[in-house]
Amino acid sequence: MxxxxxxxxxxxxxxxxxxxxxxxxxxxxxxxxxxxxxxxxxxxxxxxxxxxxxxxxxxxxxxxxxxxxxxxxxxxxxxxxxxxxxxxxxxxxxxxxxxxxxPWTPASGDRWEEVASWSEAVERLQRLNAKRIFLAIGRQELQHFAGLDDRWFLIRLVSPPDPLPPFCRAEWLYARGPFDLAAERAMLDRYRIEAIVCKNSGSEATAAKLIAARERAIPVVMRKRPxxxxxxxxxxxxxxxxxxxxxxxxx
Ligand SMILES: NC(=O)c1ccc[n+]([C@@H]2O[C@H](COP(=O)([O-])OP(=O)(O)OC[C@H]3O[C@@H](n4cnc5c(N)ncnc54)[C@H](OP(=O)(O)O)[C@@H]3O)[C@@H](O)[C@H]2O)c1
The missing domain is CATH 3.40.50.720 (NAD(P)-binding Rossmann-like Domain)
Known part of the structure; x- marks a missing residue:
């Protein structure tokens, strides 16, 4: 057969x-x-x-x-x-x-803001008033956040996007998962991150940032699946x- x-x-x-x-x-x-x-x-x-x-x-x-x-x-x-x-x-x-x-599901202590679109994510960020934001959403949809000139972004990608979206204030970090908890904790602390934006991929390789965010009561703007x-x-x-x-x- x-x-x-x-x-x-x-x-x-x-x-x-x-x-x-x-x-x-x-x-x-x-x-x-x-x-x-x-x-x-x-x-x-x-x-x-x-x-x-x-x-x-x-x-x-x-x-x-x-x-x-x-x-x-x-x-x-x-x-x-x-x-x-x-x-x-x-x-x-x-x-x-x-x-x-x-998908990942929120645990006790998580401060998730679940959104169905990137425009909703931008609104939530404005409402949260977070100034230092970690963007972990891949390369294809970054442009939705590039207009937020009064925020600073840490943008983590596997490799540099071409062209680079026009962010006013951003640091680009190139790395491929899996990411361990100690490294994610250190990264959030080092960059003084106040909010995270990510997609609910459910991947174990990228879940540690959510634990580190929970420990620090950092809000996570979580894009729901289509x-x-x-x-x-x-x-x-x-x-x-x-x-x-x-x-x-x-x-
Ligand atoms: N979106 C993400 O965050 C993400 C992350 C990791 C990996 N990927 C992988 O990257 C691929 C493209 O992602 P996407 O977000 O652009 O998908 P999508 O929006 O679902 O697909 C857009 C178009 O790309 C083509 N396509 C998608 N997956 C294909 C496949 N496995 N084989 C052949 N054609 C395919 C199809 O073109 P036609 O209409 O011409 O057939 C489809 O209409 C997917 O296969 C996905 O598994 C996506």
């Missing part, structure tokens, strides 16, 4: 799933990457890179490759791909499963995907 399956990837979980399925050797595993990263790490199995060209393009790919099921393992903040997958799989009658790590189709079944672990695949293969 070596049928082809498609993993929509770009996350740690997607790499892990591809590794497990290729090692099991029972399926033809095709992973898809959006192509945003230059020289990305390649998942095990077959790989295709770049957008499909919307719902129609993805549906065509599913038909041509005779894909038997799709696992949407894109990042929790990849807002579009999941909806396209849902529409294309519905059109082609292909089973679809979402693999998504659970909405998903309620019709798509979602699981939180690679094990649960393997279990689902074994059931789907018997159908």
């Amino acid at each position: 070596s049928y082809p399956i498609l993993i929509l990837g770009g996350t740690t979980e997607a790499y892990e799933l591809a590794d497990r399925l290729v090692a099991a050797g029972q399926l033809r595993v095709i992973s898809s990457l959006a192509g945003r990263t230059e020289s990305p790490r390649l998942p095990a199995g077959e790989v295709r890179i770049g957008g499909f060209g919307g719902v129609e393009g993805l549906a065509e790919f599913l038909r041509i490759q005779a894909i038997r099921c799709v696992i949407d393992a894109t990042h929790p903040f990849a807002a579009q791909m999941g909806w396209h997958a849902w529409e294309a799989c519905t059109l082609c009658d292909v089973p679809l499963l979402r693999l998504e790590r659970p 909405p998903r189709s309620p019709e798509v079944q979602s699981v939180a672990t690679v094990e649960a995907v393997l279990d689902w695949l074994s059931r789907v293969s018997k159908m």
Whole structure:
């Protein structure tokens, strides 16, 4: 039963799933990457890179490759791909499963301000009156904060954005997680951070800053995840995907 399956990837979980399925050797595993990263790490199995060209393009790919099921393992903040997958799989009658790590949830002592958009995040920052802000939101949406000329930002990214958004007062920090608690504590103290802005990625690798913020009663403006189709079944672990695949293969 070596049928082809498609993993929509770009996350740690997607790499892990591809590794497990290729090692099991029972399926033809095709992973898809959006192509945003230059020289990305390649998942095990077959790989295709770049957008499909919307719902129609993805549906065509599913038909041509005779894909038997799709696992949407894109990042929790990849807002579009999941909806396209849902529409294309519905059109082609292909089973679809979402693999998504659970979001972080606030613990006692946390001062979270949950927001659904970056404009809301900017409003909250203004209301909080925090002057020294740690931005940990990745590179793509920084421009929303660049107009806050009366604030100072510490902006942590994996690598420098090109072009650099026009922040009046900012320090740029280039680092790749995981980040440990001692280092996060030291960073918040050293830069005298008064508020943090981040996305609820749920990643263990970047969770330590939230503990350090809780200890210091620093408010965290937390962007909520974008909405998903309620019709798509979602699981939180690679094990649960393997279990689902074994059931789907018997159908
Ligand atoms: N957003 C984040 O914070 C974040 C963080 C880490 C990793 N990523 C990864 O980076 C990718 C792009 O993120 P995004 O926020 O731009 O996603 P998005 O808003 O959901 O997707 C935008 C477009 O990019 C293409 N695309 C996205 N994921 C793809 C995939 N796995 N394979 C082929 N095409 C894909 C699709 O183009 P077409 O319509 O042409 O098919 C999609 O319509 C995602 O795969 C995600 O897993 C995102």
